Amino acid sequence: MKAETIDVLLDGRPHPVPVGTTLADLIEALGHAPDAVATAIDGEFVPRAQRAARVLQPGEAVFLFKRIVGG
Numbered sequence: 001m002k003a004e005t006i007d008v009l010l011d012g013r014p015h016p017v018p019v020g021t022t023l024a025d026l027i028e029a030l031g032h033a034p035d036a037v038a039t040a041i042d043g044e045f046v047p048r049a050q051r052a053a054r055v056l057q058p059g060e061a062v063f064l065f066k067r068i069v070g071g
Contacts, residue, residue, distance in 0.1 A: 006058040017056055024051040026062065038065040 005016040010026075017026060023039055023046055039046045040063045046054055056062065 006056070008056050008059070009061040011063055012061075015062075021056050022052055023054040023056060023062070026056065027051065027064070030064075032064065036066070039063065040065070 004019045006019055006021075007014045007016050008026075009015070017029075021029075023041065024034070027034060027037060027039070034048060034051070039048075039051060041054065041056075042061050
């Protein structure tokens with residue numbers, strides 16, 4: 001039996017994920033260290049501490065940002 005998937009927009013491109021995927025799951029699946037990226041869904045910042053509880057929904061726009069250091 002095939003697992004159900006949904007499409008989210010990852011940095012503007014459709015990206016399939018299994019139903020029930022959290023933002024933390026997605027970051028791990030993409031190979032990013034949790035503290036290496038900042039995250040937003042539909043333009044709203046999602047703090048690192050909330051990523052494991054934030055289940056992705058169909059059509060949501062997920063953005064990953066590399067942290068900028070320096071000035």
